[in-house]
Structures are given as structure tokens and as C-alpha cells.
Amino acid sequence: AQKITQTQPGMFVQEKEAVTLDCTYDTSDPSYGLFWYKQPSSGEMIFLIYQGSYDQQNATEGRYSLNFQKARKSANLVISASQLGDSAMYFCAMREGQAGGTSYGKLTFGQGTILTVHP
Amino acid sequence: DAGVTQSPTHLIKTRGQQVTLRCSPISGHKSVSWYQQVLGQGPQFIFQYYEKEERGRGNFPDRFSARQFPNYSSELNVNALLLGDSALYLCASSLVSGGPETQYFGPGTRLLVL
Numbered sequence: 001a002q003k004i005t006q007t008q009p010g011m012f013v014q015e016k017e018a019v020t021l022d023c024t025y026d027t028s029d030p031s032y033g034l035f036w037y038k039q040p041s042s043g044e045m046i047f048l049i050y051q052g053s054y055d056q057q058n059a060t061e062g063r064y065s066l067n068f069q070k071a072r073k074s075a076n077l078v079i080s081a082s083q084l085g086d087s088a089m090y091f092c093a094m095r096e097g098q099a100g101g102t103s104y105g106k107l108t109f110g111q112g113t114i115l116t117v118h119p
Numbered sequence: 120d121a122g123v124t125q126s127p128t129h130l131i132k133t134r135g136q137q138v139t140l141r142c143s144p145i146s147g148h149k150s151v152s153w154y155q156q157v158l159g160q161g162p163q164f165i166f167q168y169y170e171k172e173e174r175g176r177g178n179f180p181d182r183f184s185a186r187q188f189p190n191y192s193s194e195l196n197v198n199a200l201l202l203g204d205s206a207l208y209l210c211a212s213s214l215v216s217g218g219p220e221t222q223y224f225g226p227g228t229r230l231l232v233l
Contacts, residue, residue: 033220035221035222037224043207043209043226043227043229044224044225044226044227045162045209045211045224046224047221047222047223047224050221091161091162093161095220105150105152105167105169105174105175105213105220105222106152106164106167106175106177107152107154107162107164107211107222108164109161109162109163110161111160111161112160112161
């Protein structure tokens, strides 16, 4: 079974509008972290936002917020006030396990969603 | 502060050859992870090293090996290259301080095997 599922291969949004990118995950580990990365055409993965499994509040970083619904195992990324420079591939990723565990450093990525922002 | 650096940026090899990719982590970061990203897919975990010891290994053949040096830089070696090894190889560094351990990625090395 896929551990990270991103069901939207591509999304389009008008400049200055908000957009939500979907991510669902599958784990039996009570301790995990969820990450979103942006990958422009240059290839570099840019960290956007992090949500820990025990965090009580949804994470926010500037125009990025994470809609974390633990019971539904979803961690959707919301980008507000879209800009042309937001056009890129977006990846949801999960890290399972406690610090120091053998799998702690491994990130499992979804297939990504290509976001296109129209002027 | 400088981010994660990788060299070379691009590489062309032929089948059967060997390749070495290099990564320097963010200053102060002691952990380095390697990922392979085939075109159109998300990155796949290859290795993680922390304090010069292998902490994790993904589902990759023994042709893939890595090491970490005392200055925390790292090398990824791939022997007996196959066409399917053509990919973007990403290096990521993290503090491993017990916190969220966010991994910060370098620009990657694009490897083309002919």
C-alpha cells in the first residue's frame, strides 16, 4: 500500500487565489512527521512546512498552512494568495518513528502534484 | 550560511562504469541522507548516515554504497551503472537533534547513463 498518496497530478490556480494540495498517508506508527516540499524545474527540493503527529495545532509558515486531520490521515497543504513563482512540483513526505530509530531519517515521498499559477 | 552543496551538477556515464557523487551538509548538520529521483516520480530513500555510521538503507542493490567523512560530508558510489540508474540524486542534511529533524536538500546531481 502507498504510504503517501497525492491524488492530484496537476492543479491550476489563478494568481492571488488560494489553492489546496491533497495528501493522505498511511502509518501504524504513533510518532511521525509530515513535510511538504516544493521542487521547481531546477530540481532543488525546498522545505515548506512541517507537522508532527503530536502537534495540537495546524502548522503555518507565511502563506503556507497545513490542514492536518489526524483521524482521516490527511495533511493537505494550503497556499494562500498564490504567486506566479509558486508554479512548481509539490511533494508531501512522511518520516516515521522516534528519534534515533533505524528508520527515523527516512522520508517517504508521494508522487507529487504539479501546480500551475495563471496570471 | 551556505546550504547543502552537491557535486558535480551533471554527469554522463556509460553502462558498466562507476560514479561517485559528493555532498557537503549545512554547517553544524551531522546527518546526511541520499535519495534517487527518477523522472516523474517522488524521491526514493537510498541511505542515511549520522556521525559516520549508516543509520538506514533503502531498497537498493549492493551496487550502491556510501560513506560519511569526519567533516560530515558524504559520498555516494554506484558501481556497474545501468540505464535505470539515470536519475536526479539528491542529498539532504539534518541536525538529528531529537526535534522534527527537517531535512534540507541540495540542488542534486543529474546522472545520465548511456
